[in-house]
Amino acid sequence: MAATTIAGRCLAPAEGRTPKRAGAQRESLDMSEVMIEALDLSKRYDDSLALDKVSMEVRRGEVLGFLGPNGAGKSTTMKILTCFTAPTEGTAKVNGCDIFDDSLGVRKSIGYLPESTALYHDMLVLEYLQFVAEMRGLNGAEQRKQVKKVVEETGLEGVFAKGIQTLSKGYKQRVGLAQALLHEPPILILDEPMSGLDPNQAVEIRDLIKEIGRERTVILSTHNLAEVQVACDRVLIISKGRIVADDTPAGLSERAGKRRYLVTVQKSNGLSETSGCAALEKISGVQRVRSLAAEAEDELSFELLPTTDEDLRAPVFKAAVDNGYTLLDLHREGQNLEQVFRDLTTTESPDPEAHDAAAE
Amino acid sequence: MDRTLTIAKREFRGYFNSPAAYIVVCLFLLLLGFFFWSPFFLANRASVRGMFDLMSVLLLPTAPAMTMGLLSEEKRTGTIEVLLTMPVRDSEVILGKFLGALSLLSVLLLLTVAYPLSVSTLGTIDWGPILTGYLALLLQGSAMLAIGVLASSWTDNQLIAFFVAGMMCFALWIVSRFLPFIPQQAAGIIEWISFDYHFRNLVRGVIDTRNVFYFLSVIGLALAMAFRSLESRRWS
Structure with missing residues (x-):
């Protein structure tokens, strides 16, 4: 008995130290490093609440899928994380930089593909990539190297001398992606990267994103459930500005498989x-x-x-x-995935159990 | 600063990627040529004094045409999201856009140097007031461009940006012609805020820091307001 008490006493301070040690480990083991940390993000537009206290953590090497109906708050969250707009309440840290205090630092570490894939239509693909590279502080030989690399990665070899306005939707999407990859950002934020693509193109882009997601953090939004299952390590389902589910695709399928x-x-x-x-x-x-x-x-x-x-x-x-x-x-x-999605996103309450109780 | 120049360069090249800039520049030169040369031989004097007044009027539609799309088009197409999520300050974006337009204006003014040069072959002309005249045009043109950038930051519609900027510039230009109708006490102030008053002093060949300062203030104020307007997206 005495021995166990001593052991217990010895353990106590050690336990107290564990979190710190885990923290130290996290720094050396960068795969578990928290790259994005959002705390109670709320965004109010005039009288409507677009985001309601959204908190999340995304680690390095994670491909996170944002799933939700249109107007659920996916794009708003992304716009906040990229410092395009500011939250009404709450804050977030991206790659250790605060979105309010060090917005330039945040923007240096992200690549962003907005929903509309907006590009300067009066430019050639190459010109555009050179412009973005210059804006990202890449010049000379480094710029040429990076432009060449992303052109290969995104399969733009055939069109880089063409005017952007002549490109098909799929190629425009690739130019948008190339633009986001140019400076090799540790974090990629892609708003509906696969929308409007034909199935073959979507598969290509998806594979590319998976490839990128091995060493980097990727957040992508979509409303296609199948895409999420294939491309993402983790899924956040957002509905009416709230996170209603945070799970792995397998976990969701399990829920769905019930x-x-x-x-x-x-x-x-x-x-x-x-x-x-x-x-x-x-x-x-x-x-x-x-x-x-x-x-x-x-x-x-x-x-x-x-x-x-x-x-x-x-x-x-x-x-x-x-x-x-x-x-x-x-x-x-x-129950299939669509049903789970519908269940989760058509309810007022963030808790599906509570919803079921309310339905009774 | 690098990024400011990158943006300015892109805007400047952008002007020549579409026919719009060519049309604006050509129209300006055609109208200037017509209105300058047609009374020129009647007056029978080797003077270019009238050219500067003419150009200051022609700039009223030209400057807003140069700036109307700078921010509004980016807003309409959504490219502004890409631009503003790059590591660039909002102030650098505004300044870059302004400098892009200013470089096009400089090209335009440079092209008009052909007129004083041709007049100088017809008689001796005084180059001093011509230099200050160009300075006046550059300053007033810059002020108009800054106002244009401001109007462009307010809307996502090019046409609205054009008309708003045009009206603001026109108001500042014409206000001095209403002086006789304005009460004595206010007249001094009204005169002081008009483009024309400061422009005329410079064209006469006098570089007064007060006039230069006036134009620089208008530029500074308009660009600062454009900056605030761009920044306000974050809080709306």
């Missing part, structure tokens, strides 16, 4: 929504039951979420018979 059972029974005496819910909840393996809007007046519908992958159809049938319910319909369905 089966649910839909049960419809005939309304009868002694069977109400609440008693039905209670009866169905007793079945072992059922995590949660909620009643759904029934299709007909003399019917009651319930949704059952299981705790395990076990098939619950037989127990549900048995429970219905035992309680004397007339079972009209029973089927099992998988």
Whole structure:
């Protein structure tokens, strides 16, 4: 006993030191270094709240996908992180620089592709890249080297002597990306980099982003779920200015992979929504039951979420018979990503559980 | 400062990437040539005095035409987002745009030197007032360009920027002609804020620091306001 107490005493100060040590480790192990740290970002436009206390951390080597419906606040967040606009409340640090105190420092360490892929249409691709390089402080041999490199990376060899206004949407997107990559920024912020591209181009750009994301931090926004699954290490789902989910694509799929059972029974005496819910909840393996809007007046519908992958159809049938319910319909369905996305983004509340409770 | 010049260079080259600059410059020179030479031989005097007054009028539509797209076009197309997320200060952007327009104005003024040169072959002319005349044009033109940059920072519509800048410049230019209708006490101030009053002094061949200072103040004030207007996007 005495030995354990001593051990316990010895451990205590050591434990106290652990966070510091972890911090020191983080510096040497740069893959876990926090590159972007946002704290309670809020943005108010006139009377509408575009962002509501958004906080997040993004580490080096992470490809983070921003997912959300239009107007959810994805672009606003990106504009704040790139110092184009300032938050009404809250602040953020990008690569250790504060967006208010050292906006130039922030902007030096980011490459940004805005939503509209806006380019100077009166310039040649090469001229444009040279201009951006000059603005980024790249001159002479270094400029030539970097321009050549990004032209190769983004596959612009065939068009670099052409006028930007003659390019197709896909090529314009690539020029925008090339522009963002020129100074080899540790952080890339891409607002809908794959929108408007044909599937082949989208795959190319996506692979390029993945490649870039190995050593650098990438934030990209999209409303395409499939893209997020392939390209991102982590997904933030934003809805109405709030983060409603922060998960890996695998985690989201898991959520999506969950089966649910839909049960419809005939309304009868002694069977109400609440008693039905209670009866169905007793079945072992059922995590949660909620009643759904029934299709007909003399019917009651319930949704059952299981705790395990076990098939619950037989127990549900048995429970219905035992309680004397007339079972009209029973089927099992998988929840897909679209459904998860819809669930998360059509609710007022950031917590999906709370939403379910409210729906009851 | 490097970035200011990079922006100025891009703007200057941009002018010649589209026909707009050629049209503006050619129109200016054509109108100047027509209105300067047609009464020239009637007067039968080797003088270019009238040319400067003429140019100061012609600048009224020309300067706003040069500046109308500088910021408004960037806002409309969204390129301003790329520009302002590069490591460049808002003040450098404003100054770069202004210098880009100023270099086009300088080219335009340089082209008009052909007129005094041709007049000098017809008789002896006094080069002193011509030099101060060009200084006056450069200063007044710069003030107009600065006002143009300001108007361009207010809107994302080139045409609106053109008319707003044109009206502001016109107001500052014409206000001295209304002096007889203005009460005595205010007349001094009104005269002092008009372009024309300071312009005339310089064209006469007198370099008075007060006149130079006036134009520099207008430039400074307009550019500072444009800077604030550009900066205000962050807080809106």
